[in-house]
Amino acid sequence: MSRTVRAARGTTLTARNWQTEAALRMFHNNLDPEVAERPQDLVVYGGTGKAARDWASFDAITRCLTTLDADETLLVQSGRPVGAFRTHEWAPRVLIANSNLVGDWATWPEFRRLESLGLTMYGQMTAGSWIYIGTQGILQGTYETFAAVARKRFGGTLAGTLTVTAGLGGMGGAQPLAVTMNDGVALVIECDPERAHRRVETRYLDEVADDLDDAIRRVTAAKRERRALSVGVIGNAAEVLPELLRREVEVDIVTDQTSAHDPLAYLPAGIAVEDWHDYAAKKPDEFTDRSRESMAEHVGAMLGFLDRGAEVFDYGNSLRGEAKLGGCERAFDFPGFVPAYIRPLFCEGQGPFRWAALSGNPDDIAATDRAMLELFPENESLARWIRLAGDRVAYQGLPARICWLGYGERHLAGLRFNEMVASGELSAPVVIGRDHLDSGSVASPYRETEGMADGSDAIADWPLLNALVNTASGASWVSIHHGGGVGMGRSIHAGQVCVADGSELAGAKIERVLTNDPGMGVIRHVDAGYERAADVAAERGVRVPMKEA
Numbered sequence: 001m002s003r004t005v006r007a008a009r010g011t012t013l014t015a016r017n018w019q020t021e022a023a024l025r026m027f028h029n030n031l032d033p034e035v036a037e038r039p040q041d042l043v044v045y046g047g048t049g050k051a052a053r054d055w056a057s058f059d060a061i062t063r064c065l066t067t068l069d070a071d072e073t074l075l076v077q078s079g080r081p082v083g084a085f086r087t088h089e090w091a092p093r094v095l096i097a098n099s100n101l102v103g104d105w106a107t108w109p110e111f112r113r114l115e116s117l118g119l120t121m122y123g124q125m126t127a128g129s130w131i132y133i134g135t136q137g138i139l140q141g142t143y144e145t146f147a148a149v150a151r152k153r154f155g156g157t158l159a160g161t162l163t164v165t166a167g168l169g170g171m172g173g174a175q176p177l178a179v180t181m182n183d184g185v186a187l188v189i190e191c192d193p194e195r196a197h198r199r200v201e202t203r204y205l206d207e208v209a210d211d212l213d214d215a216i217r218r219v220t221a222a223k224r225e226r227r228a229l230s231v232g233v234i235g236n237a238a239e240v241l242p243e244l245l246r247r248e249v250e251v252d253i254v255t256d257q258t259s260a261h262d263p264l265a266y267l268p269a270g271i272a273v274e275d276w277h278d279y280a281a282k283k284p285d286e287f288t289d290r291s292r293e294s295m296a297e298h299v300g301a302m303l304g305f306l307d308r309g310a311e312v313f314d315y316g317n318s319l320r321g322e323a324k325l326g327g328c329e330r331a332f333d334f335p336g337f338v339p340a341y342i343r344p345l346f347c348e349g350q351g352p353f354r355w356a357a358l359s360g361n362p363d364d365i366a367a368t369d370r371a372m373l374e375l376f377p378e379n380e381s382l383a384r385w386i387r388l389a390g391d392r393v394a395y396q397g398l399p400a401r402i403c404w405l406g407y408g409e410r411h412l413a414g415l416r417f418n419e420m421v422a423s424g425e426l427s428a429p430v431v432i433g434r435d436h437l438d439s440g441s442v443a444s445p446y447r448e449t450e451g452m453a454d455g456s457d458a459i460a461d462w463p464l465l466n467a468l469v470n471t472a473s474g475a476s477w478v479s480i481h482h483g484g485g486v487g488m489g490r491s492i493h494a495g496q497v498c499v500a501d502g503s504e505l506a507g508a509k510i511e512r513v514l515t516n517d518p519g520m521g522v523i524r525h526v527d528a529g530y531e532r533a534a535d536v537a538a539e540r541g542v543r544v545p546m547k548e549a
């Protein structure tokens with residue numbers, strides 16, 4: 001059955017209040033064909049990250065949100081609505097738990113067995129928690145990461161450098177634009193031509209080359225001329241990257257965003273795209289072995305570039321872990337991007353703050369962009385990003401914006417948006433959420449918590465406390481997931497979304513949630529022994545009982 005889902009727009013409620021209307025619109029927005037990678041299968045992004053378990057669950061969630069009162073709470077268990085209880089108006093309207101498994105059972109084969117019985121669903125990070133906003137969601141983080149690479153190695157700009165990476169999916173599609181926004185040249189390997197052409201249509205990728213020779217010609221010319229350019233090439237990363245190494249192409253930066261976190265979502269060398277999903281479904285074990293072998297080849301080539309002096313990092317997809325299982329002993333010789341570039345930001349409670357205009361009107365986002373520039377006039381990199389995004393980002397689904405803000409900043413933005421809704425400056429309420437990839441909301445030893453100073457990488461109490469404190473503080477919906485980003489057994493993470501509907505109550509909730517949520521990032525890093533986090537806590541008044549003696 002083919003169905004097309006699109007969020008309602010405008011100011012007419014289809015649910016009973018704006019809090020539930022917001023959840024309904026964002027749930028539907030995740031499945032908008034402009035937003036979702038495979039909406040017919042309810043898959044939003046990140047391999048098989050879904051918004052609802054099946055279409056019957058989709059209909060039941062829609063029905064329930066449409067009729068839910070302002071003092072009721074819907075419970076969603078891995079994409080299926082399982083209950084609705086009377087709570088109170090400060091409580092979240094939706095509580096979500098996705099893909100969670102008991103430790104010893106937290107493996108892909110067991111997950112898939114349970115999934116095939118219809119008992120669970122993979123929620124990724126923002127797919128099953130209904131706050132995915134298309135590729136822009138990751139664009140800003142990717143832009144900041146490449147800016148950090150530029151600062152660390154290339155004198156503050158990527159001009160005159162060549163970045164080679166792979167994967168032009170929902171998240172990976174942000175890479176070429178993030179590189180060109182930093183004035184660099186990007187060559188992106190993608191096995192599925194449809195994905196590559198889709199990124200050109202949405203202006204994330206400049207062009208697709210005819211073949212590898214053509215691609216090399218285009219990117220080396222642009223690098224020589226210090227001209228920003230992104231080129232896609234159709235091929236398998238496990239074959240093309242070793243070939244680039246053999247041809248001694250001068251590559252400065254290497255990373256990857258194929259869906260390596262799930263061996264069935266990574267295409268092994270020697271298999272045609274058309275045969276991929278059928279083969280993976282019929283022979284998952286054999287496919288997994290081939291996939292890991294290919295990842296070992298892929299990472300082997302990355303190590304080759306590392307040995308030649310390139311800046312090489314894992315971009316949060318578990319590629320190193322899978323390559324190691326495929327026999328690549330040196331897989332962890334290059335770092336993950338969080339310890340390499342992002343952790344100092346996490347110490348300040350900085351992370352991906354995002355919002356979407358429920359009106360569907362791009363003018364509302366333009367007004368919030370102006371408000372952000374007024375609110376944080378001293379923050380130059382924020383201003384540069386907001387201007388670039390306004391110029392170059394094509395919206396997918398409901399218009400939305402993302403930027404990174406820290407502790408002491410996020411609540412100011414939230415309160416300002418709420419006032420703008422109240423005064424009519426915005427034509428309808430706004431939702432404010434974030435990725436689960438944030439400073440205090442995730443335990444993920446191959447990514448966000450890799451190499452923590454005190455060795456606490458795998459301690460997963462933090463994301464659970466994060467979900468609890470957001471629930472206690474008045475978030476509109478809160479979620480706890482397992483396995484997002486890096487796959488089964490490798491992460492536990494939490495999300496929250498608030499709704500700025502212009503009411504006083506919403507303002508009070510927003511102030512608490514958007515203070516306490518990034519506050520978790522600060523205290524998590526204080527506890528792990530980071531001095532910068534301790535300074536931030538002391539300067540900005542975050543209470544840390546163990547420091548109060």
Ligand code: NAD
Nearest residue numbers: 046047167169170171172191237258259266267316317485
């Ligand atoms: P996606 O499934 O939408 O896209 C993956 C792309 O990789 C697809 O287009 C696929 O055709 C391509 N691909 C697969 N195998 C390939 C191969 N061997 N050679 C060339 N292309 C290949 O996934 P996504 O949403 O883009 O996410 C990519 C990865 O990044 C996931 O593992 C995800 O968990 C991870 N991720 C990272 C971050 C971060 O901040 N760094 C955030 C979210 C997700």
